[in-house]
Amino acid sequence: MKNEQRDGLVERRLQIHGAFEHPLLTKYPEMKALETHNNGVLLEVIERFQPDVIHVFSLRGLSKSLIFTLRNCKLPTVYDVSDFWISADIREDAWLRFWNAPSLGFLEQSMRATLEMSGERGRLDVTAPTRMMKGYERLPAVFGSPKDRGAVEPNSIAAFRFDRLYFCSRALKELAERSGFCVNHGDIIYPGIPAEAYVNEVKPQTTPVTKFLIVAKLTEESGVMTALQALRQICAAKMKASLTIYGRGDSNHIADLRSLVVREQLPVEFLNVSNINADMPAVYRKHDAFLYTAEWSEPFPLPILEAMAAGLPVIGAISGGAAELLRHGENALIYTPGNAEELASRIYELQMSPAMRCQMAETAQTEVLSKFNEGTVTDQIENYLNTSQEIWAHTAT
Numbered sequence: 001m002k003n004e005q006r007d008g009l010v011e012r013r014l015q016i017h018g019a020f021e022h023p024l025l026t027k028y029p030e031m032k033a034l035e036t037h038n039n040g041v042l043l044e045v046i047e048r049f050q051p052d053v054i055h056v057f058s059l060r061g062l063s064k065s066l067i068f069t070l071r072n073c074k075l076p077t078v079y080d081v082s083d084f085w086i087s088a089d090i091r092e093d094a095w096l097r098f099w100n101a102p103s104l105g106f107l108e109q110s111m112r113a114t115l116e117m118s119g120e121r122g123r124l125d126v127t128a129p130t131r132m133m134k135g136y137e138r139l140p141a142v143f144g145s146p147k148d149r150g151a152v153e154p155n156s157i158a159a160f161r162f163d164r165l166y167f168c169s170r171a172l173k174e175l176a177e178r179s180g181f182c183v184n185h186g187d188i189i190y191p192g193i194p195a196e197a198y199v200n201e202v203k204p205q206t207t208p209v210t211k212f213l214i215v216a217k218l219t220e221e222s223g224v225m226t227a228l229q230a231l232r233q234i235c236a237a238k239m240k241a242s243l244t245i246y247g248r249g250d251s252n253h254i255a256d257l258r259s260l261v262v263r264e265q266l267p268v269e270f271l272n273v274s275n276i277n278a279d280m281p282a283v284y285r286k287h288d289a290f291l292y293t294a295e296w297s298e299p300f301p302l303p304i305l306e307a308m309a310a311g312l313p314v315i316g317a318i319s320g321g322a323a324e325l326l327r328h329g330e331n332a333l334i335y336t337p338g339n340a341e342e343l344a345s346r347i348y349e350l351q352m353s354p355a356m357r358c359q360m361a362e363t364a365q366t367e368v369l370s371k372f373n374e375g376t377v378t379d380q381i382e383n384y385l386n387t388s389q390e391i392w393a394h395t396a397t
Contacts, residue, residue: 019061192377223293
């Protein structure tokens, strides 16, 4: 999108930079214009709409100064944290870094000193905030170099306040805590999926497990290369198995994957779908098992839930939020991320243990339908919003 949109109750007017292929703005006039615009839009919508509660989904690629504007609005605000915008992105915010880093380059340092002496920073507290309040002039624990920051104590940075927030996984919450931000009071609400759209009968024990599926963003951290190496071992052992890979990602890495497939003559298909929401349920149903191969700390992987809802047995790398979902031998088989030999062993185990496979798939499907269904999760979020409003009203009085 190159222009803002207003459509009924939906307004797309905030400007993104430094994410989703939008360039990072680093020149002061450009940063000031963007920050003034984004904070002005937020204040305008709040004034016009008069919300009972503000629900912030993600500030990825958006002005982190909005945190301070939301704080100054004195309205109940709830943050839904499902990516790394707290633990990593705040430290990379160009606007807040300019004002709060203990040291800058000579020209930036001179400009900042001049602006502060002229009273510019105080004037910006309303239109494009640079701090939670006066007294937080520099934040070495957040915006200093690694040497300046030193060892940051968990839950020790008081310059950012998130009174009510919940995370999509315990792993993501703990990462934000280790980064120093005061979020130990945050709750966990796991994501949900429209499970009914994916539901399929668990295949009987007599059905051979030969068609494996991966759904992932195809980068080096996806672990798909590890899966291809495991498949090579399976094929070398004269076992029947094929792999379908769906996902977009880094073109160079995808080329490497395709090259290995051709070189080793592996039974692999790279899948394209025209409509991911409409077409993916049928894709899951055409396969016998699902591989989750991530080699990074993914906050919480939704494709695992989709596969489980579809009745597929899952073999998963135990990393990030997946570690909170997968239980070896109960609802999945697990392996060490990046270990192709162990993954091949799990594939063999799944093929040779039909009773266990069916039991795991049934257990997993039941759990997804009861705990991770979209309706169930929506109720949890709604309850959290209502409770937040009640707490705020009680505190205000």
